[in-house]
Amino acid sequence: MENFTPYSALLGGSLIGLSAAILLLFNGRIAGISSIMNGVFKSPKHEVSWRSAFLAGLVLGALLFQWIAPGFITPRQEYPLGLVAIGGFLVGVGTRLGSGCTSGHGICGIANLSLRSIYATLTFMATGFITVFLIRHVFSLT
Amino acid sequence: MSKIIIALLCGVIFGLGLSLSQMVNPNKVLAFLDISGNWDPSLAFVMMGALAVALPAFRFIQKRRQPVFEDGFHVTHKTAIDKPLLSGAAIFGIGWGMSGYCPGPAVTSLGFGSMEGLVMVAGIYAGFFAERFFAKK
Numbered sequence: 001m002e003n004f005t006p007y008s009a010l011l012g013g014s015l016i017g018l019s020a021a022i023l024l025l026f027n028g029r030i031a032g033i034s035s036i037m038n039g040v041f042k043s044p045k046h047e048v049s050w051r052s053a054f055l056a057g058l059v060l061g062a063l064l065f066q067w068i069a070p071g072f073i074t075p076r077q078e079y080p081l082g083l084v085a086i087g088g089f090l091v092g093v094g095t096r097l098g099s100g101c102t103s104g105h106g107i108c109g110i111a112n113l114s115l116r117s118i119y120a121t122l123t124f125m126a127t128g129f130i131t132v133f134l135i136r137h138v139f140s141l142t
Numbered sequence: 143m144s145k146i147i148i149a150l151l152c153g154v155i156f157g158l159g160l161s162l163s164q165m166v167n168p169n170k171v172l173a174f175l176d177i178s179g180n181w182d183p184s185l186a187f188v189m190m191g192a193l194a195v196a197l198p199a200f201r202f203i204q205k206r207r208q209p210v211f212e213d214g215f216h217v218t219h220k221t222a223i224d225k226p227l228l229s230g231a232a233i234f235g236i237g238w239g240m241s242g243y244c245p246g247p248a249v250t251s252l253g254f255g256s257m258e259g260l261v262m263v264a265g266i267y268a269g270f271f272a273e274r275f276f277a278k279k
Contacts, residue, residue, distance in 0.1 A: 003173060005164065009184040012163025013191020019156040020192070021199035026148040028209030028216050031156065033245040038270050050149040055249055057153015062253025064154065065161035073161060073254055076168050076242070081261055087241025088248070088262040090233050092269015095245065096277075098230020099220070102244040103156075105231070106189060111196035112217065119223045124235030131239025132175040 020108055023054075032104025033058075034095035079142060083135070094124075145211045157250045163188040166251045168242025168258070175239055237269075 020031040027050065039051045065072070095101045098120055100109060105124075109117020135141045164170040165188060173182035208214055238244050243251070243262045251259030 003170070003180075003182045003184075005184050006187045009163045009187035010191040010194075012159045012161070012165070013188035013193075014195045015155050015159030015162065015191075016188070017192035017195030017199070019152045019159060020196050021203065022148065022155070023152040024200060024209065024215070024217075025203045025206075026210045026212075027145050028212035028214060029149075030217060031152065033156075033249065034266075037245055037249065037266065041267075041270075042274075050145050053146045053150040054153040054156075057150045057155075058157040058160075058246065058250045059153075059253040060150070061154040061157020061159075062161055062166065062250045065158050066254065069162075073164065073167055075254060075256055076258060079168070079242075079258065081258065084241045084243070084258050084261045085265045087237040087239075087243065088265020089269040089272070090237025090240065091243070091245065091248075091262075092237075092266040092271075093273045094230045094232070094234030094237055094269070095266075096230070096270055096273040097226050098232075098234055099218075099227065101234060101246075102238075103246050107192045107196055108200070111193055111200040113197075114221070116221055116223055116227060120227055120231040123228050123231035124238060127232045127235030128175045128239040129177055131236045132172055133178055135240065136172075136176055137178060 016103070016107065017111075020103070020111070024108075030104060030108045032100050032108060034091075034101040035099075035104055038096060083141065098124075148211065156246065157253065159192075160247050160250045163191075166247045166254060168247070171244075171247070172239075172242045241265075 023029050023031045036051045036054050040048055100120060105117040105120040160166050171185060174185035204215060241262055245266060248259055248262040248266060
């Protein structure tokens, strides 16, 4: 547990919770990133602009963060891009089929005490654990 | 216009949260998912922090008749724990474990100039379109 960072994790997490709360309070929307991403190319026109603004905000947040705390995040080196590409594809298919990801089910759904979201979260956590175990310790791909 | 500004602001706060909690660092995410390795429980603390705010806030907010800028709350009332939900979540978890990215950090990492982020976001959209294509059949 040498890289354990509980305080920045708690504080960063509470910012994520705050963002979800503000979006619900003012716009009545759930901060589920996969749905927001998908909606950019699917929604009726008047729905596209707020979704695009949210996604632009994510990128802007990263830029702002680097300005405040330069060098805090170090990019990953030499990870197989093929795994990222296939992983991305599966994340895309899975989050549409299962109607949500870590933010939609894991945070907003659980915050609404949705049993559906709790089951979804336990499921993607479980397959995530198994996948990393296989990749790292059985097949030694990374 | 006000809805767009709120969405932008929420995106910025969300992006700052993902950066500060280091969820934009896929190594950090994979260290959480690697229980049998050198386990890093930080991600659980991110969820705890988020839920500590969102759980009470969501209850309180939904006692209002309507959101500030909208006629109603766009919150799903689906309750079915069915095959698409569980198989979708399972597939998502596999992709998450392979890459170390879920959708939020993938988009946010574009702001860090991450090549992986670009590949990830492209992959996610390819997955969206594939799912939509097969769902129509």
